[in-house]
Amino acid sequence: MDETSEVIRQRREKARALADQDIELYPNDFKVSHTVDAVKKYIHQRAAAVDNTAMFAMAGRITGLRSFGKATFIHFRDYTGQLQAYIKQDEIGKQAYALFKQFDVGDFIGIKGNVFQTRTGEWTLLAREIRLLCKAIRPLPEKFHGLRDPEKRYRQRYLDLIMNPNVRDIFIQRTRIVQAFRNFLLERGFLEVETPIMQPIPGGAEATPFKTFHDALGMELFLRIAPELYLKRLVIGGFDRVFEINHSFRNEGVSTQHNPEFTMLEFYQAYATYKDLMALTEEMFGFVTQQVLGEMHFTYQGNTIDMTGPWRRLTLKDALSELGGIEPSMLGDRERLLDFARSEGIEIRKTRRVGKILMKLFDVLVEPKLIEPTFVVDYPVEISPLARRSSSDSNMTERFELFIGGREIANGFSELNDPVDQKRRFLDQVADREAGDEEAHYMDEDYVIALEYGMAPTAGEGVGIDRFVMLLTNAASIREVILFPQLKKIGQ
């Protein structure tokens, strides 16, 4: 591709010249005694009493190089940080220095030496020995502007990570967030499990699945759209508290808010209700925020968000009328709702049920207004086919959704454990599917059989991890929090 590029050609020649001098280009026998972080800690602890004869064997990638002829300053970086080194011909000898002059920014090096302070006060490794650990053939992007081109940043994320420290920080934050969720649940006795990614019947959500095929079994399989039905089978099996931090897959468009492959946390707790989970959710998100940010509030795209509970709770109906401007008398009236949608310029597919119309209106009119953490509760049965009916109103379910920063972050409910009702709800979904709704749930007979063995009263919840990471890292696009976001293949 860039094989003809002059810079790369020169680097290849350099590598060949080094090899001709019997220099190993890719050795693996250098032993590191200290990371950058360890050396910095050592210096910090000793303060004025640093032993400048102590030897450190360090390694990393050269990130900067300032040559003064017979002496050179470099910066090198390992995974813990960056340090300056000073390479002097007087210290390492003429021959070794001549060899070092052939190293480039981007190469990996191993240095053995002592620490000292330069005139400007910067602690620096004075090289007694330096050797090449890996020759880089391609030059890194320019040091000052870094790598900006978004397409290159996503396709060659390694360059993005090398060049842009803030990007590196986002992904470290991401890992910390996931670990905080995990620790919170483990602490409360939840069992972390793994359930199938390839499923014969995709269930647990309303979405279009990816299809694949198992040759030996001669069987069509789907990439999961959610782990829900498998996790509830485990609750039936006696794991009263389970969770899975999972990748699920939805065959939809990509955008700043959607990647076809995304990360979800899903957990189930027996003998709990959706109300218990709302309390748990406040505690859990508060814990994660405090752990990761060290405080309970943050700024997302100009809005300050405070995670301190208790959070506002309002019913779907109230949300629609108060924030969506829909008259309460209109809420059950399909035709009036359609008229209203039209007047608001919201397009709605004709076949949609009242519940779906309401959700569509909610998405457009209400969701963007829910900036501070807010629970919306009481969703209609027809759009919640896996949720338990509300005791006070059999058309409603014991369900909540959590909104933060104008986006849905979590969805939870008391689980439907009545197998007869579950079967009826599946059949209802199948009817929708036959009527042309490709996102309707599939019938899962095996799951109904599982329920017939009895599932303890249970509540469960799914959390959109990517979205929450976006909030805590102030990322406008989901691609900024997914290491390798889905992009189109480059044509020949």
Place this chain on the structure above:
RNA sequence: GGGCCGUUAACUCAGUCGGUAGAGUAUCUGCCUUUUAAGCAGAGAGUCGCGCGUUCGAGUCGCGCACGGCCCA
């Protein structure tokens, strides 16, 4: 799926009215032993995303395509 914007040296970007390609960084050569976007002097480096068209002449204008970004659905 629709709209707008982008794609020029390895990287970040200029490029006027259509007249034959520019800068900084990086690279190469020379000088330089406490610099940190080191410095000074010099040099090399381009399929202007791809294709077709208009034109005497296209990085520039038109059409199509590819990829990407943002917004809308």
